[in-house]
Each structure stands twice: as C-alpha cells, then as structure tokens.
Amino acid sequence: MDAFEKLVSMLDYPMFVVTTRAGEQRAGCLIGFSSQVSIGPPRFLVGLSKKNYTFRVAQDATHLAVHLLPRRHRELARLFGSKTGDDTDKFARCSWEPGPHDLPILSDATGWFVGEVLNRYDLGDHVGHMLEPVAGDAPD
Secondary structure, three states: OHHHHHHOOOOOEEEEEEEEOOOEEEEEEEEEEEEEEEEOOEEEEEEOOOOOOOHHHHOOOOOEEEEOOOOOHHHHHHHHHHHHOOOOOHHHHHEEEOOOOHHHOOOOOOOOEEEEEEEEEEEEOOEEEEEEEEEEEEOO
C-alpha cells in the first residue's frame, strides 16, 4: 500500500544493533524492526531477518544484547548493517567487551541491555524475538 510505505519512510527510528552468541559463534547486525511492547512486565521485541547470519546464530542463543547507537557512530552502524557475518568478523573491526551471558557488548553504544529470549514469532521475512531485560547500562 503506497500510503503505508510513504508514512513509514517518514519515521526516524533510533539505530539499534543486536549482538548475540551461541557456542563459539558471535554475531551482530543493525536491526530495522524493534519496539518496547510491555511496561509491566518489561518486554522488547526485536525482528531479525531470516536471511541474516545473526538470525541463524540467534536461533541457538538464549539471550540477545540490544545496543542504542548515537548518530555520530554511523561507521559502526554501517559495519553492522552492510557486512555479513558469513564472511566478515565484525567484532575484529570494532571495540567491544564480553558482557552478561558472555555476549559481545559494543563499547561505543550509548546504552545497552541484555534480554532473555522468551519466545520467537514468525513475522513474515523476519522472526520476532521477545526479550525480557535482565541486565544493561544506560547514561544518566
């Protein structure tokens, strides 16, 4: 529908990168679909593309880390949004440290939280991952 496409093209969403780990595999990607979906209890839904390396790793993961990127870190967004983990180690190209549940936490994020994956939902070309926040860091 043209009206819907025009309307959503006008939205200015924040930039989020999701990282995860399953076994020895680390993965991360810039995401286009996410939303807080409940206040009490707190819940956040993250959509991962079925064609994405991060999606494949996340299927075996119990937790995801969601990072808010400041606008000044467009290069970090470009790294996680334009390179695939199938042939690029994104974490060798950025600053990060191990966080809760041994997830990679991006050092240049404005803030982040780790969420336990409660459910997964088929949403068409994406799979929604319902997260319960369990740890995080945010500026004052």
